[in-house]
Amino acid sequence: MDAAELAGRLTASGLANRYWIGYSGGLDSHVLLHQCARLGLADGRFRFAAVHVHHGLQPAAEAWAEHCAKACSELNVPFRLMRVDARAAPGQSPEEAARDARYRAFEALLEEGEALLTAQHADDQAETVLLQLLRGAGLAGLAAMPESMALGRGRLLRPLLAWSREALQGYAEAHGLRWVEDPSNRDTSYDRNFIRREVMPLLAGRWPGVAATLGRTARHCAEAQSQLERLAEDLLLAAGAGGPEGTLSVACLRRWQAPEQRLALRHWLRHAGFRAPSAAVLQRIVAEVLTAAEHRNPHVAWREGEVRRYRDRLYALRPLPPLDAQVVYPWDGRRPLVLPGNGVLRLLSGDGPLPVGWHGAMQVRYRRGGERCRLPGRQGSHALKKLFQESALLPPWVRERVPLVYVDGCLAAVGDLWLCEPFAGPGSGVTLSWSGHGLSYAR
Numbered sequence: 001m002d003a004a005e006l007a008g009r010l011t012a013s014g015l016a017n018r019y020w021i022g023y024s025g026g027l028d029s030h031v032l033l034h035q036c037a038r039l040g041l042a043d044g045r046f047r048f049a050a051v052h053v054h055h056g057l058q059p060a061a062e063a064w065a066e067h068c069a070k071a072c073s074e075l076n077v078p079f080r081l082m083r084v085d086a087r088a089a090p091g092q093s094p095e096e097a098a099r100d101a102r103y104r105a106f107e108a109l110l111e112e113g114e115a116l117l118t119a120q121h122a123d124d125q126a127e128t129v130l131l132q133l134l135r136g137a138g139l140a141g142l143a144a145m146p147e148s149m150a151l152g153r154g155r156l157l158r159p160l161l162a163w164s165r166e167a168l169q170g171y172a173e174a175h176g177l178r179w180v181e182d183p184s185n186r187d188t189s190y191d192r193n194f195i196r197r198e199v200m201p202l203l204a205g206r207w208p209g210v211a212a213t214l215g216r217t218a219r220h221c222a223e224a225q226s227q228l229e230r231l232a233e234d235l236l237l238a239a240g241a242g243g244p245e246g247t248l249s250v251a252c253l254r255r256w257q258a259p260e261q262r263l264a265l266r267h268w269l270r271h272a273g274f275r276a277p278s279a280a281v282l283q284r285i286v287a288e289v290l291t292a293a294e295h296r297n298p299h300v301a302w303r304e305g306e307v308r309r310y311r312d313r314l315y316a317l318r319p320l321p322p323l324d325a326q327v328v329y330p331w332d333g334r335r336p337l338v339l340p341g342n343g344v345l346r347l348l349s350g351d352g353p354l355p356v357g358w359h360g361a362m363q364v365r366y367r368r369g370g371e372r373c374r375l376p377g378r379q380g381s382h383a384l385k386k387l388f389q390e391s392a393l394l395p396p397w398v399r400e401r402v403p404l405v406y407v408d409g410c411l412a413a414v415g416d417l418w419l420c421e422p423f424a425g426p427g428s429g430v431t432l433s434w435s436g437h438g439l440s441y442a443r
């Protein structure tokens, strides 16, 4: 690729303030580094820097980092080393963990208006399409790696997608580049390496242009997928209207055909910060949550989260930490009270000190059952359970988490919802705020 072509690819969605080259020290990203360094010399508009993520997983990682620093200094490209903790979480493969940690580092690195460049090429793209196909992916997976996408506050660009591995190798040899080889790339127990080393050569023996052809498939799928995304946005707009933010209307979803329902749900969960749920989970949401009778408060849970229904709305939730109904927090009401796993409670009493009625030993705890509250302007006291049902302000799973404030053993406030007599009296001037509501929704 000549400098003009690279410049064109880097500016397709505007000139970035700075281009960070994701430099692993391998052949592909070394070629990218070299090309960018040349472009930087030829065209002063481009500001390049390289970033190497040190996963600390392999004994050779230290030497790779040094190699990268040296190569950058020889090319006069500013170099940044980022050390990450890439230990795998339970159920995560080491490669997945390294990749996640790497992308988190990249996201943290990118400032507004900056771009990260990675060096995936046409053969990587073809392998990705095959891997996705073998996983039973839909359009989004088969669209494989886009040339440009949002990442953190900036963008991720893959300017080498049109190049073959062979071409990159030719470039590296022609320019006398020296790169490091990751020995794990030879290990065909990894699916990608198996496809690269065993499957692709076999396919190319029969269909020489197979990598480019699979790349075409990816582009077709990407185009169709972007149309679907637009449709999904419209669906979400319709189903999201008229309820708490981030929730969907069941009645609206039920008017649609199953593929539209699944499309909207998939999109909604992604927006809420979940990874794509499996087809089986989606099917259960449709079958068990959308169609169940309203009073049954149905829900579907999977490893990452759960979808619940309350009245006409669907809620996407992260698994909530359990609360101890026996725990009691002493509180002076002056400082915010941090409730472990349940947000922060604050008491505001206008500008002045606490009104006399609130003087006493203050405690905060959770519902145990049987609590009653006398609301201002109403006759007698009411069971909290009834008040919650009657107000319908909160879905049932949040009701259990509402902190109750007691003064000298008497219930004075129910979260930030109600003050109970005699603590509510006119002019008490006390209000509470509690940040725990939001915790029960995804993101």
Ligand SMILES: Nc1ncnc2c1ncn2[C@@H]1O[C@H](COP(=O)(O)OP(=O)(O)OP(=O)(O)O)[C@@H](O)[C@H]1O
Residues within 6 Å of the ligand: 021, 022, 023, 024, 028, 029, 051, 052, 053, 054, 055, 099, 102, 117, 118, 119, 120, 124, 145
């Ligand atoms: N340790 C690293 N530090 C900086 N950049 C890296 C590192 N590892 C990989 N990259 C960048 O990411 C590109 C893709 O690398 P690789 O194929 O190993 O990752 P991947 O896990 O397949 O990522 P993706 O899913 O984005 O393809 C490299 O060409 C390089 O630009």
